[in-house]
Amino acid sequence: MSDALLAPAQMPPPLSKELYDELTASIRGPVYARPEQNDVKSDFTEYSAIFNGNVLTLAKAVVCPLDADDMSRVIIFCNKHSLSPSIKAGGYGTAGWAINGEIIVDLSRLVEIDIEAPNEDGSFTSLKDTAPANSKGKRRVGEGSSGTSGPSGATPHSGKRRREEDAALRSYDSASATVAAFLSGSTPPASPTDQPPPTNRRRLETTPPGAAGDLYLAATNADINMASLSSSESSNSPTAGQSPASQVVSPATYATTPSPVRETGQGSPATSASTRLQASADPFAYLNAPSSSQPLPAVVQSSFSQPGPLRSWTAAGSTLAGSDLTEGLLFHAHAEPLHEHAYVTFGAGMRQKEIDRYTAQNKLEAKNGVGEGIPYHVPFSAHPVGSSIMMLGGFGFLSRLRGLSIDNLVEVEMVLADGQIVVVNENEHPDLWWAVRGAGPALGVATRYKARAFPVPVVFAGNIIYRFNRATAPSLIRHFRDCVKGAPRELYANAILTAGPAGKDSLVVIQMCYVGDKEHGQEFLSAISSWDGEKCMLNEVDEKSFLHQQDSVAQVLRGKAGRQWFIRSALISSLPDDLINETVAQFADTPVGCTWLFELAGGALTDFENTCVPKSQREAAFTIAALHQWEMNIDDDRCIDSAEEWIAGTLDPVHLGGPLPCFLGRLEPPERTKACFGDSWERLVEIKKKYDPSNIFRNSFWPLNAEGDIVQPNTHEPPLPLGLRR
Structure with a gap:
């Protein structure tokens, strides 16, 4: 949804000149007020855009703090004038929470990063003892260099340069x-004799020619x-x-x-x-x-x-x-790492891909002293996500071996609801430390993180791609399930169903990532690729860098900013045959742009207990997600209904509460949000009351108001003017 759809009479009142002057005088970072003419392209327009093109913002201004001190002053300003902030932390969130506040806080200027080996006793340099990069000078961005370092050692980026890098x-x-x-x-296409009958899929009548061409090729035997x-x-x-x-x-x-x-x-x-x-x-x-x-x-x-x-x-x-x-x-x-793990410090404006690039380029010494060293990587989700994954879960290629992203967080610098700046860890604010790892965005604003990173010299990984065939796909998914049952922690695996446009076949993509070399990973590839129900269209599994494997889910998904997005997820205890059969039958009638994902869970997830993500969620056999994207001019109820019916209906018998918090989506039912935290919910509510009694951080997944009553999910979003449909 674009602001351009609003008539002048429907536009929210802008931030008054007095408030604008007060805010700009109190912080060093830039402030961008909403223009009076809604169709005017401005810095406000660019900074308030998010990945999901169907989310409307009625914010009065965007502010870009340079450090925790700036962030604190913004929170104090919002409290003083009863304005609600929302936090945009550099990710690709689709729910819209990041721009639902009256003041959007864009953290994209917080881009410092560093990697350090542990001290001899295993300790690390605390965030309390390290000044944030932008705090060394007092100049505003644009008034000259402050002498601080960005992700590549350069001075802090201008807003324009930062947005260009984000697009790249x-x-x-x-x-x-x-x-x-x-x-x-x-x-070139293959011979028609090599092609089976096309799948039963119809083109949306409103789809413009070529609208989905960048998402799926003609999935023939190309x-x-x-x-x-x-x-x-x-x-x-x-x-x-x-x-x-x-x-x-x-x-x-x-x-x-x-x-x-x-x-x-x-x-x-x-x-x-x-x-x-x-x-x-x-x-x-x-x-x-x-x-x-x-x-x-x-x-x-x-x-x-x-x-x-x-x-x-x-x-x-x-x-x-x-x-x-x-x-x-x-x-x-086979280089042997000198350290079991390292520590990476990064600002909350860092995109995950930037962090992975940095650690890949800044290797640490190996024991045998050969080569350029070994890259260490923080256990993240696959690209693309932002740094807030460190407080919401974070399940990716390393998670079965090393745990979720939240399990590898060791410290976080936060600004609380009263503007207080704290460093939270296992020894300081232990109750908040428990709650931050899983529910952080509802409790404060993280400005810096310190997390463990692990040596990943090489992975044996890649894609095995088949044509989706309604008759044989159940057999393939059952085969995948049986092959990965009881797999060692070093193996990550998923199966992806991705829907193609009318006249083009849908695909089944199996991804594997063995955190090790080819000799040890080959047996899993051999087992998975032994299925003979259909010809394999492509098998490109081989040794590669972990940096590039991180791009693999996004490469297959082919997501684009500015489309409509809808996400639903679940954690399930098992994947029985009847649910596989029903899943395939339902998927066969989903529109183009729909992707359904099965990820093998378990492994190291069950090792961690002292977070608000409960044991019941950690013991899931699979994480499941429906990731749907479609063009802005398409109006098809199936884009949403098919995801809801599959997740809430078909898979309900094997649900283990709600999804991981990082998979909470737009307009999520409050019951599912509470179910993410299971037995931890009541304790989490008490901690929320202690640290955010006025619910200033309500522009998040949090389903309660300041009085503790359940609110409907549409209250997380600004009221739409009459006649506008989301």
């Missing part, structure tokens, strides 16, 4: 060049453009000098035959991609095949045939050496 972070093709080529739609896989990650053009025959390979060739040892060290003779693939029957052979006119990229020059336990990745002779694509691969895969 929404590119996910670096996760897999193979999948990027597969999803691009630039490859060929893969080999030229794009042996050149840079951003190119899809044929390599000069290649014939058409050497540029493509049919997905039918992506067999599950075990890969032979690859003789691809330095000095290997150059052969064409198609010749090498046919000769080896290796589903990953295209990663090793140089063209006749171009040297092999460094990222795929692996010396698998070298003797001894150490296997290195070579960078010689490549224009990609030193690029992000090589992060995590230019060292020995």
